[in-house]
Amino acid sequence: MNCDECKEQVFELIEREALDPEGVREVLARCPDCRALFDEMQVALRSAAALPREEPPARIDAAILRAARERSTKVAPPKRRWFQAPQWAVAAAALLAVGVGVWSIPRGEEVAMDDAVVSPADSASNVEAERLADEEVDIATMPAEAATIERPRGRERAQRLAATESGPAPGVSARPTPDPRAKRQLARDADPLPQRKAAATPKAPQAITAGASADMAAIEEDVSENAVKKEQKAMSTECKKRISELDALIEEHELGAAALVSAEDALALGHCYREAGDTAQARSWFEGAALDSKTKRRALRALRALPPN
Amino acid sequence: MGDPSDELLLSAYRDGDASAFETLMGRYRGPLFNVVLRSVRDRGRAEEIYQDVWMKVIDRCDDFRGDAKFSTWLYTIARNLCIDHQRKMKFRRHASLDQPAPGSAQTWAEKAPNPGPSTEALAAGRMMKDRIESAVQALPHEQREVFLLRQLQGLAFNEIAEVVGIPANTVKSRMRYALERLQRSLRDWEPNDEL
Numbered sequence: 001m002n003c004d005e006c007k008e009q010v011f012e013l014i015e016r017e018a019l020d021p022e023g024v025r026e027v028l029a030r031c032p033d034c035r036a037l038f039d040e041m042q043v044a045l046r047s048a049a050a051l052p053r054e055e056p057p058a059r060i061d062a063a064i065l066r067a068a069r070e071r072s073t074k075v076a077p078p079k080r081r082w083f084q085a086p087q088w089a090v091a092a093a094a095l096l097a098v099g100v101g102v103w104s105i106p107r108g109e110e111v112a113m114d115d116a117v118v119s120p121a122d123s124a125s126n127v128e129a130e131r132l133a134d135e136e137v138d139i140a141t142m143p144a145e146a147a148t149i150e151r152p153r154g155r156e157r158a159q160r161l162a163a164t165e166s167g168p169a170p171g172v173s174a175r176p177t178p179d180p181r182a183k184r185q186l187a188r189d190a191d192p193l194p195q196r197k198a199a200a201t202p203k204a205p206q207a208i209t210a211g212a213s214a215d216m217a218a219i220e221e222d223v224s225e226n227a228v229k230k231e232q233k234a235m236s237t238e239c240k241k242r243i244s245e246l247d248a249l250i251e252e253h254e255l256g257a258a259a260l261v262s263a264e265d266a267l268a269l270g271h272c273y274r275e276a277g278d279t280a281q282a283r284s285w286f287e288g289a290a291l292d293s294k295t296k297r298r299a300l301r302a303l304r305a306l307p308p309n
Numbered sequence: 310m311g312d313p314s315d316e317l318l319l320s321a322y323r324d325g326d327a328s329a330f331e332t333l334m335g336r337y338r339g340p341l342f343n344v345v346l347r348s349v350r351d352r353g354r355a356e357e358i359y360q361d362v363w364m365k366v367i368d369r370c371d372d373f374r375g376d377a378k379f380s381t382w383l384y385t386i387a388r389n390l391c392i393d394h395q396r397k398m399k400f401r402r403h404a405s406l407d408q409p410a411p412g413s414a415q416t417w418a419e420k421a422p423n424p425g426p427s428t429e430a431l432a433a434g435r436m437m438k439d440r441i442e443s444a445v446q447a448l449p450h451e452q453r454e455v456f457l458l459r460q461l462q463g464l465a466f467n468e469i470a471e472v473v474g475i476p477a478n479t480v481k482s483r484m485r486y487a488l489e490r491l492q493r494s495l496r497d498w499e500p501n502d503e504l
Binding site for chain 2: 011012031040041043044045047048049050051052053054055056057061065067068069070071073167232
């Protein structure tokens, strides 16, 4: 390598990109001029590193960051809603639901044993699980139309249960109230005679949660030919009396009436409706009675004895 | 685990993570501002261009291709804005600092008085920095931009080549000429001259 070639690569040597670093070093070792150039180049680079640095104004940085945040707010995906759970969570929940459903299907003496050892605190959830299991079985045996109508009723009932459990009046046993909504669509479709509504069976108090006025209207309108027929069935004097008392209670307390019905009365009303042939109403009252530890076992037995809706 | 790459941060920002942009900006704000400042030689203009560069990054981040480095992309935007600025200045018939002043062999940059120390108490190091500043300002534009990208941002020669749009060997040549020129400027200077 000659001096010209060396001078060409002095800078590359400093930057560690020389094609022939050993050749450059050999020339630098024997040529004072090349060595001087190399030293000066290094000084220049070191000096350049000392070039004063200035800071951009903070106000401009702030404005840039503000713009960046505005843009990211626009493009950021909306927060996940509860019904947009990740797929793994949905799958896990589905598996759990199936597992609970299978586990909670009543199996003879197993249920009795459960009843015997269950604590009052657990009673509500256990009963609901059993009831849901019953409902699953019932749905399986139902006609398709009835099944599609009955499905949402289960959810509504569960919601009412949750609401009742969260805030019952002191001294009043909280329980779900019978819900005629399941038959509402059937009634609308099947009942060509609105005038029959006046002669409707006295209904149990409706949901004590939200939508009070709507539910009251639903109670008043909830009439079907089946209901009318069932009303015409023979009913014991005691049942007639109980239902009259219930009517009076509803008239006085409207939707709050359900909370004033004792567990024993709820059980009795369930039996009355079963005798009258109104299985849905009977089931609702039994389910309410099953939430009370004193009447739970009897209510569950009655529920199991009910024919499918 | 090392720090996330610039490209990863930009991708996170594209997905709505504003803090990723903040991190990215923290990495480049200083060098970028200094490169722009020494390119346009006017603090007010430099601030405008600096802000415009980042605004373009924000607006165009969806267009960023993963096959390029973020630094290359960022400095390409900055360089284009600086060129636009210089064109506007030419249109306004502003004298270029790189051109010799009328009736003189010296450029405006070379003729400009150094801010220099106002008292003898200033250290020689400070004077040296001022001198380097002046020497860098006096570099021809094409040498200066290569020098600044290399010295202030530490871009690799091939990255500078991509930003400037010239072969990497040409980048190296320009860098070498810039250093030789700086070295000559600094060799001629003696600290006592300033005192």
